[in-house]
Amino acid sequence: MTAAKDRLNSFGHAYRLRWKRRRLLFRIWRKRRQIAVRSDKTKQISPDAILAFATIRNEMLRLPYFLAHYRKLGVDHFLIVDNDSDDGTAAYLAQQPDVSVWHTSRSYRLARFGMDWVGWLLWQFGHGHWCLTVDADELLVYPQSAERDLKSLTAWLDKRGRTSFGAMMLDLYPKGPLEDVTYAPGDDPTRVLNWFDRGNYRQQTHAYYGNQWIQGGVRERVFFRDEPARAPTLNKTPLVRWHWRYAYVSATHQILPRQLHDVFAENTASGALLHTKFLPNIGQKSAEELVRKQHFENTARYESYHQQLTRNPVLWHEGSEEYVGTEQLVELGLISKGDWV
Amino acid sequence: MTLGVIMLVHNAFERAEQMARHWTDAGCPVVIHVDSNVAATDYDRFVQVLGGIETLRFSKRHRCEWGTWEMVVATQDAATLMLEEFADVSHVYLASGACLPLRPLAELCEYLDRHPDTDFIESATTADVPWTVGGLDRERFTLRFPFAWKKHRRIFDGFVRAQQLVRYKRSIPEGLVPHMGSQWWCLTRQTLDAILRDRNRDRYDRYFRQVWIPDESYYQTLTRLHARRVESRSLTLSKFDFQGKPHIFFDDHLELLQRSGCFVARKIWRHAGLLYRNFPRPADPERAKAEPRTGTVDRLFSHAVERRTLGRPGLYMQSRFPNRESQNSFAAAPYAVLQGFDDIFPAFQPWLTKQTGAAVHGRLFAKDRAHFADDSTVYRGGISDNARLRDYNGSMFLTNLIWNARDLHHCFQFGPTDSQDIRWTVAKDTNASIWVVSGAWSVPLFLSGRSAGEMRTEAARLQQIEAKFLKSLRSPNARARIHITTLSDFIEAPMETLQTIIDDIAGHKGNALAEVPKMADLTGLPEFLQDLKNQGMHPFLTGDITEQSTQPAAGTARRKPYVISRK
Incomplete structure (x- = not known):
C-alpha cells in the first residue's frame, strides 16, 4: 500500500507522466487533420464563455434534450465532432445557432474513443475557458444544479482556486425491460429512466494515475459480476478550466497533469453524470457495436455484455432507488455539496 | 435620522x-x-x-x-x-x-x-x-506585513517566519x-x-x-x-x-x-x-x-463546515475517500462479527434475529456467495451476493452494506472457511464487536460423520486460518471490541456469552434469554478430537474438551479462567 503510494509520489513517476502527457499532445496534434470543420460558429465564443465538447454518432434520439439540458445549465457554445452519423445528426447540429460541428469518418477506437479529436478542439478553443467534456448520453447534475447554473459553479471554483470539478457516472434504467419504454426525442430521459443503484460503488486509488477509481453500479451488478475488474469505470472529471497543455487520458476518467483529477480527495463538492445509455435504442446500438467493435480496447471481452443488451434485459430490482433529484443524491452520499452551501 | x-x-x-x-x-x-x-x-x-x-x-x-x-x-x-x-x-x-x-x-x-x-x-x-484562519491572531498586531499575501505568499510567509524567529514584536500604540x-x-x-x-x-x-x-x-x-x-x-x-x-x-x-x-x-x-x-x-x-x-443560517452553514471538515463517517464516495490507515473506524454504525456460533447451534441465525431484531446475516463472506439476512441475491442498495464481486473489494462491500442500511444493527457469521481478506478491516474498526468461539470449526467436521483420518488435512487448514485471524485480533493495532473463548469454555457455559452478545446488540431492548438455541449433539466430539491428535494434528484452539463438558450442565456454570494457547 505505502510502496504503491511512494511510487505514485516519486519524482520518476511524475516525470514519466509528464512525458506521457507530451506524447498524448503530440498524438492529438498528429491526428488534427482527421476532423474537418462543417459548421464553424466559434467566432461567437466570448472570453468568459463556458464550452461543451463531445464526440457523437447517431444521437438524434438524445441530442435535443442534451442540448436543452446544457443550455439551461449555462453552456454558451457546443463544439461537436460528428463521427459519420447517418441519422440526420449532422444536419440537425448544423441548424443549431450555438453549435460548431466537425466531421470525421475515421475509427473512434483508434482515436482513443474520440479523445484525440476532442483533444484538438480543446487545444484550439478551450484554452482559458471552463470546458465541459461529455458524451451525448451524459447529463451533468450537481448539488442544487436546478437553481445554480454552471456560471455560479465555475465562479465559485475560481474563487477557491480550483481548476476542475469531478462527477461520478450514475447509470439510470427503467423499471421493466429496457426496450419496453417509450421515449421521444426532446423528452426528459429521467422521466423514463428513473431508477438507479444507490449503494454498490467501490473505489480504490489508481496505481498508475493516482486518481480515485470508482467502479460498481448496475452494469457491474448485472453484466460484470464475475469479472469485477472489467466493470465500467465511473469516475470522471468532465469540467476543467482548460489549458492547452492539458490532456485527457482515457475518456474523461483521467487527465494529465494529474492534480486535475484530484478532485475527489477531500470533502469537496462533486456531481454526477446521469447516464442515459439505457434508452430504448440500446439493443440496436449494442447490435451495431457487435459489428463495429469501436467501444472497448479489447472488444472480444465485451461481446457477451453487448449480446445481453440486445436481449432486452431487466436491470431493475426491488432495492432500486427512484430518481428524484440532486438533493436525494446528496442525502444518499453519491454526490456532495462539500463547502458549497 | x-x-x-x-x-x-x-x-x-x-x-x-x-x-x-x-x-x-x-x-x-x-x-x-x-x-x-x-x-x-x-x-x-x-x-x-x-x-x-x-x-x-x-x-x-x-x-x-x-x-x-x-x-x-x-x-x-x-x-x-x-x-x-x-x-x-x-x-x-x-x-x-x-x-x-x-x-x-x-x-x-x-x-x-x-x-x-x-x-x-x-x-x-x-x-x-x-475566528482567524491561518494561525495569525495576536501576531497580526505585533508583526509587520509589508508584502501582499495574495500576490507574494511565499515572501509573506517567509517574512512572518523570520520575524517569529528573531522574536520581533512591535509595540501597540498606547491606549x-x-x-x-x-x-x-x-x-x-x-x-x-x-x-x-x-x-x-x-x-x-x-x-x-x-x-x-x-x-x-x-x-x-x-x-x-x-x-x-x-x-x-x-x-x-x-x-x-x-x-x-x-x-x-x-x-x-x-x-x-x-x-x-x-x-x-x-x-x-x-x-x-x-x-x-x-x-x-x-x-x-x-x-x-x-x-x-441568524440561528437557522448559522446552523446550516456550520453544518456545512462540519461536513466539509469531517464528512459523514462510514461513507465512502467520490468526495470522501479518507486514508484507511489514519482512521480508527470504517463502518457507519456498530456491527457484530460472530465466529463459530453457527457451527455449534444449527439454527443460530433465526434465533438471534428473534432475540435481537437486528439484521443477522449468515456467512456474509462465504466462498460460494454472500448470505444476506433475507437470503436475497441483491441486498439493499444493489449489493450483489456474487462472491467474486464481493472479494474484489471486501472492505468496501462491508462499508457499503452497513452504510446502505445503517438504520439496522448488522451482525454476520464468520469462520475460517470464508474469505479472509476482511480480517484486518474488522479488527481495526472501532465499530466492530467480534465474538469468537475458537475451534468451533471442528464441530461441522465432527458432525460430517467422517473419520478423523479423512478430516485431518481440512482440520489443520481451518485451524491455521483461524489462528491467523486470532493473531490479527490480538495485534496491538486491533481496535475492535474483541471477545475470544475456546470451544471447551463456551460449551460449558454458553448462556453467559450469548446473553452478553444479545445485550451488546439489542441494548436495553434485549430480553432476558427466554429461549435457548439448540446445540448440536456433541457426544463423541472428544474422541474425534483425540483421534485428530493421534493423527498428529493437535486442535489447540478448541481448548480441552472432555466427555462431561459436552453435556452442558443445567445449573450455572463455573467460569473458567481463559488460557491463551500457544502454538
Missing part, C-alpha cells in the same frame, strides 16, 4: 448600480468607492449611468487588494466625503456591491432609531475568539486594545467623526498600515475608544467557510434569507435573479419590529 451608505465596488457593476439606485431611492445618500484596478472604460460608464443622482458621490479611488491598508484608506476617504457632503447623515453603513438589503430601509432606520447612539460593529479581542471582527459595520456620525478627527490619527494610521488585514481591525479597535455604546455584531449577514472565504448566497437560499430577518446580506451571487427580485421584501407591519435572527 438619515442613513448614509458607503459602497465598495470592484465588479458586477450592473448589480452595484441597481443597489446604488435602491439606496438613493429610499433616501439614503451614497458614496461609492470603485477599486482603481477597474478599467477606466468600465469606471466611466458606471459614473455616467449613476451621474444624474444628486445624493450620490464617488470618492477618491484606491487600489484595494485583499488584506491591505488601502482598503481602510478607501473607506476613510469615503467616510470623510460622506460626513462633509451630507450634513444630515446620522449613521453610516459600510456595504459592498454584493450586499443586498433584505428588509425595507425604513425598517432599518427605525431599528437604528430604537437604538440611539449605538454603533453596530462586530468587535472582539483576539484572545477570545477562534489601543486590538479588536477585530466583520468589516461590515454601521457607525454613528459621532463615532465615525471622532475616529476620523482623532488627534492621534496619524499615529494610529501609521500603526495599522502594517497590521495584517487592517480592514477587519481598524474601525473595530478605534470604535472602542470613542463609542458610547457598542453592539458587537454586524447588521450585515455574512458567512465564512473554513478557509475564511465568504459563502455566496444563491437563488435557493431565498427562504433561508427570508427567515433570517437580517437587514442586509452578502455576498449575493450576481446572477441570482430570484433574490434580487424578491429583496428587499415589501414592508410588513407585523415583521417591522422583528429582531434579526
Whole structure:
C-alpha cells in the first residue's frame, strides 16, 4: 500500500507522466487533420464563455434534450465532432445557432474513443475557458444544479482556486425491460429512466494515475459480476478550466497533469453524470457495436455484455432507488455539496 | 435620522448600480468607492449611468487588494466625503456591491432609531475568539506585513517566519486594545467623526498600515475608544467557510434569507435573479419590529463546515475517500462479527434475529456467495451476493452494506472457511464487536460423520486460518471490541456469552434469554478430537474438551479462567 503510494509520489513517476502527457499532445496534434470543420460558429465564443465538447454518432434520439439540458445549465457554445452519423445528426447540429460541428469518418477506437479529436478542439478553443467534456448520453447534475447554473459553479471554483470539478457516472434504467419504454426525442430521459443503484460503488486509488477509481453500479451488478475488474469505470472529471497543455487520458476518467483529477480527495463538492445509455435504442446500438467493435480496447471481452443488451434485459430490482433529484443524491452520499452551501 | 451608505465596488457593476439606485431611492445618500484596478472604460460608464443622482458621490479611488491598508484608506476617504457632503447623515453603513438589503430601509432606520447612539460593529479581542484562519491572531498586531499575501505568499510567509524567529514584536500604540471582527459595520456620525478627527490619527494610521488585514481591525479597535455604546455584531449577514472565504448566497437560499430577518446580506451571487427580485421584501407591519435572527443560517452553514471538515463517517464516495490507515473506524454504525456460533447451534441465525431484531446475516463472506439476512441475491442498495464481486473489494462491500442500511444493527457469521481478506478491516474498526468461539470449526467436521483420518488435512487448514485471524485480533493495532473463548469454555457455559452478545446488540431492548438455541449433539466430539491428535494434528484452539463438558450442565456454570494457547 505505502510502496504503491511512494511510487505514485516519486519524482520518476511524475516525470514519466509528464512525458506521457507530451506524447498524448503530440498524438492529438498528429491526428488534427482527421476532423474537418462543417459548421464553424466559434467566432461567437466570448472570453468568459463556458464550452461543451463531445464526440457523437447517431444521437438524434438524445441530442435535443442534451442540448436543452446544457443550455439551461449555462453552456454558451457546443463544439461537436460528428463521427459519420447517418441519422440526420449532422444536419440537425448544423441548424443549431450555438453549435460548431466537425466531421470525421475515421475509427473512434483508434482515436482513443474520440479523445484525440476532442483533444484538438480543446487545444484550439478551450484554452482559458471552463470546458465541459461529455458524451451525448451524459447529463451533468450537481448539488442544487436546478437553481445554480454552471456560471455560479465555475465562479465559485475560481474563487477557491480550483481548476476542475469531478462527477461520478450514475447509470439510470427503467423499471421493466429496457426496450419496453417509450421515449421521444426532446423528452426528459429521467422521466423514463428513473431508477438507479444507490449503494454498490467501490473505489480504490489508481496505481498508475493516482486518481480515485470508482467502479460498481448496475452494469457491474448485472453484466460484470464475475469479472469485477472489467466493470465500467465511473469516475470522471468532465469540467476543467482548460489549458492547452492539458490532456485527457482515457475518456474523461483521467487527465494529465494529474492534480486535475484530484478532485475527489477531500470533502469537496462533486456531481454526477446521469447516464442515459439505457434508452430504448440500446439493443440496436449494442447490435451495431457487435459489428463495429469501436467501444472497448479489447472488444472480444465485451461481446457477451453487448449480446445481453440486445436481449432486452431487466436491470431493475426491488432495492432500486427512484430518481428524484440532486438533493436525494446528496442525502444518499453519491454526490456532495462539500463547502458549497 | 438619515442613513448614509458607503459602497465598495470592484465588479458586477450592473448589480452595484441597481443597489446604488435602491439606496438613493429610499433616501439614503451614497458614496461609492470603485477599486482603481477597474478599467477606466468600465469606471466611466458606471459614473455616467449613476451621474444624474444628486445624493450620490464617488470618492477618491484606491487600489484595494485583499488584506491591505488601502482598503481602510478607501473607506476613510469615503467616510470623510460622506460626513462633509451630507450634513444630515446620522449613521453610516459600510456595504459592498454584493450586499443586498433584505428588509425595507425604513425598517432599518427605525431599528437604528430604537437604538440611539449605538454603533453596530462586530468587535472582539483576539484572545477570545477562534475566528482567524491561518494561525495569525495576536501576531497580526505585533508583526509587520509589508508584502501582499495574495500576490507574494511565499515572501509573506517567509517574512512572518523570520520575524517569529528573531522574536520581533512591535509595540501597540498606547491606549489601543486590538479588536477585530466583520468589516461590515454601521457607525454613528459621532463615532465615525471622532475616529476620523482623532488627534492621534496619524499615529494610529501609521500603526495599522502594517497590521495584517487592517480592514477587519481598524474601525473595530478605534470604535472602542470613542463609542458610547457598542453592539458587537454586524447588521450585515455574512458567512465564512473554513478557509475564511465568504459563502455566496444563491437563488435557493431565498427562504433561508427570508427567515433570517437580517437587514442586509452578502455576498449575493450576481446572477441570482430570484433574490434580487424578491429583496428587499415589501414592508410588513407585523415583521417591522422583528429582531434579526441568524440561528437557522448559522446552523446550516456550520453544518456545512462540519461536513466539509469531517464528512459523514462510514461513507465512502467520490468526495470522501479518507486514508484507511489514519482512521480508527470504517463502518457507519456498530456491527457484530460472530465466529463459530453457527457451527455449534444449527439454527443460530433465526434465533438471534428473534432475540435481537437486528439484521443477522449468515456467512456474509462465504466462498460460494454472500448470505444476506433475507437470503436475497441483491441486498439493499444493489449489493450483489456474487462472491467474486464481493472479494474484489471486501472492505468496501462491508462499508457499503452497513452504510446502505445503517438504520439496522448488522451482525454476520464468520469462520475460517470464508474469505479472509476482511480480517484486518474488522479488527481495526472501532465499530466492530467480534465474538469468537475458537475451534468451533471442528464441530461441522465432527458432525460430517467422517473419520478423523479423512478430516485431518481440512482440520489443520481451518485451524491455521483461524489462528491467523486470532493473531490479527490480538495485534496491538486491533481496535475492535474483541471477545475470544475456546470451544471447551463456551460449551460449558454458553448462556453467559450469548446473553452478553444479545445485550451488546439489542441494548436495553434485549430480553432476558427466554429461549435457548439448540446445540448440536456433541457426544463423541472428544474422541474425534483425540483421534485428530493421534493423527498428529493437535486442535489447540478448541481448548480441552472432555466427555462431561459436552453435556452442558443445567445449573450455572463455573467460569473458567481463559488460557491463551500457544502454538
